[in-house]
Amino acid sequence: MNQVRGQVRGQVRNQAGNQVRGQVMSQVRVQVRVQVEDQVRDQVTDQVRGQVEKQVEDPVWDQVRDQVRDQTYNIN
Amino acid sequence: MLDKLNDEQIKGIEVCRDKWIKVGLQTGPIDRDAAIVAANKAYKCAGLEPPKEVVFCSSPLDMDKKIREISNNEHNFMSSYGFANCWSGWVAFIDYFHTYTDVKNLEAFEGLRDMSYNCGFVSFFDTHVFISERPEYIKMDDTGRTHCENGPAIRYADGFEVYIWHGVRVPKKWITDGPDIDQALHNSNLELRRVASEIIGWAKILDHYQAEVIDEDADPQIGTLLRVNIPEVGEEYFLKVLCGTGRTFAIPVPEQDDEGKRIDTALAANAWTYGIKPWEYKPEVRT
Numbered sequence: 001m002n003q004v005r006g007q008v009r010g011q012v013r014n015q016a017g018n019q020v021r022g023q024v025m026s027q028v029r030v031q032v033r034v035q036v037e038d039q040v041r042d043q044v045t046d047q048v049r050g051q052v053e054k055q056v057e058d059p060v061w062d063q064v065r066d067q068v069r070d071q072t073y074n075i076n
Numbered sequence: 077m078l079d080k081l082n083d084e085q086i087k088g089i090e091v092c093r094d095k096w097i098k099v100g101l102q103t104g105p106i107d108r109d110a111a112i113v114a115a116n117k118a119y120k121c122a123g124l125e126p127p128k129e130v131v132f133c134s135s136p137l138d139m140d141k142k143i144r145e146i147s148n149n150e151h152n153f154m155s156s157y158g159f160a161n162c163w164s165g166w167v168a169f170i171d172y173f174h175t176y177t178d179v180k181n182l183e184a185f186e187g188l189r190d191m192s193y194n195c196g197f198v199s200f201f202d203t204h205v206f207i208s209e210r211p212e213y214i215k216m217d218d219t220g221r222t223h224c225e226n227g228p229a230i231r232y233a234d235g236f237e238v239y240i241w242h243g244v245r246v247p248k249k250w251i252t253d254g255p256d257i258d259q260a261l262h263n264s265n266l267e268l269r270r271v272a273s274e275i276i277g278w279a280k281i282l283d284h285y286q287a288e289v290i291d292e293d294a295d296p297q298i299g300t301l302l303r304v305n306i307p308e309v310g311e312e313y314f315l316k317v318l319c320g321t322g323r324t325f326a327i328p329v330p331e332q333d334d335e336g337k338r339i340d341t342a343l344a345a346n347a348w349t350y351g352i353k354p355w356e357y358k359p360e361v362r363t
Contacts, residue, residue, distance in 0.1 A: 020122045020200045021158040021188065028170050028185045035179045037079035044089065048172045051093045053165035056100030059222045060214055061162035063245055064197075064230060067238045068136045069154050 078177050088176035092168060099193060100164035103211050105233075108132060110194040115205045118187030127205040135232035136197045139208045143199055156199040160191050161210070167192045209233060217242055225275075227251065244271045251275075257284045261307060278326030281306075282314055293342040298357075301329070301342040315345040 032041065081089075116126040131146070133139035140153035161167075167189055173179040174189075191198055196208035212231050217223040221243030222230060228237035228251075239251045244267060249255075260272030261281070273281060287304035290313075299317030306312055314326045329345045332338055339345050347357040 020118050020124065024118075024122050024184045024188060025166065025170075028182050031181045032170070032173055032179060035077055036173065036177075037077060040078055040081055043081065044169060044172050047089045048093045048096075049165040049169035052096045052100060052168040055097050055220055056164050057162065059216070059220060059243060060101065060230065061197075063222055063238050063240055064136055064211075065154070065157070065162070066245060067236075068140055071137060072140055072152065072154070 078173075078179060081177075085176045088172065092172045092175065096164045096168035096171065096192075099167075100161045101214060102161065103213050106196060106207070106209055107194055108207075111191070111207050114187060114190035114194045115198075115207065116187075118191050118200075119205075121184045121187035124202075127201070128203045129205075131204055131206045133206055133208045134234035135211075135236035136208050137232075137236045138234055139197060139199060139206050143206055146204065147201075151199075151201070153197070153199065156201070156206075157197050158200050160195045160198040160207075162197050164192055225251065241271050241275060244268070246271055246275075257281060258307070261309070278314060278328070279316060279324050282316065282326050287314065291341045293346075298346050299342045301339070301345045302326070313339070313345070315342060315349065317342075317346065 111132075112130050115130055119126050131142055133142055136153055136157070139157075143151050143153055143156060170182060170185045171189055174182045174185065196210040198208070199206040209232060212233050214222065215224040215229045219242075222238075222240040223242045224240065227239075228248075229240035230238040237248070239246050239248045241251070246268065250260075250272065255272040255275055257276055257280070260276065261269060263269045263272060282302055282304055285304050285306060287302040290301040290303055292300040296318040297320070299315045302314045302316055304312055304314065313329050313331055315329050316324060316326045318324050327349060329339060329348055333344065333348050334351075339348060341354065343357060344354045347354045350357065
């Protein structure tokens with residue numbers, strides 16, 4: 001771990017996450033936006049994205065994330 | 077421009093939805109070799125150099141510890157977690173267009189898609205990517221809410237656990253030992269107070285606060301009408317009733333029925349729970 005820390009110290013200021021998730025996602029969202037009518041996008045949003053969020057993200061990953069937050073800050 | 081979905085594309089909606097629900101709820105060890113390939117692809121898709129180090133973490137909590145340690149507390153899990161199965165909704169959305177339509181230029185998304193298949197939570201940095209294992213198990217009730225009444229609903233192999241009662245996160249002690257009645261009913265969070273009451277059971281709470289009997293019907297399946305003073309809540313009315321399965325329940329009932337008439341008998345309270353008048357109450361079968 002020390003070796004890793006030495007390599008990374010001072011190098012993690014700019015998160016690649018902004019690029020990997022932000023840049024890529026905004027890029028693909030733009031493409032979808034440009035190439036798809038509102039009606040189709042809304043249908044896929046409701047029936048695919050919304051359903052997955054409702055059955056996966058909300059009940060599971062939100063709970064895991066909040067538990068890490070609370071445990072880190074000793075809330076529970 | 078794609079302005080209408082054809083029959084095949086409409087059929088694909090359910091297939092795509094179910095596929096990503098399955099991926100998003102996947103448990104068990106990740107394939108670390110596949111995760112590294114996917115991470116490199118995600119960086120490449122974003123026009124970046126591959127990460128110098130892939131740091132595997134046994135759980136999101138372990139990830140928080142490692143990110144803090146490596147970044148000298150500049151970052152933590154909460155500020156940096158990114159794509160993977162935790163955002164499977166977005167992945168499903170883009171994957172639908174990628175798979176079932178001819179919308180172009182979605183190749184940049186393939187790295188993130190592959191990470192979702194092969195990783196738990198992920199945090200991306202310039203030189204490092206942190207990848208968490210998936211949980212050992214996720215338990216749910218029959219409505220799809222995370223729930224376990226005798227242990228953690230979500231557990232990671234390193235011991236990180238999440239205790240959840242029908243979708244509401246609760247302190248571990250509430251599940252392992254049961255909530256303390258006085259503490260639970262003074263909880264400032266109303267949702268948690270409701271959940272605590274549910275875990276303890278209203279029948280026990282009413283005994284604890286020595287509820288006063290207003291009317292007791294000869295038939296235990298019609299029940300007993302009770303009044304109780306609950307701290308910081310005030311005076312409440314309950315019908316304590318034996319159900320057809322042999323268990324005793326306490327159901328909150330109002331002081332007055334829907335027409336403003338005072339509910340002063342167990343029969344009236346029981347009838348109210350069915351939305352009928354006391355004289356109409358003649359159940360033939362109870363389950």
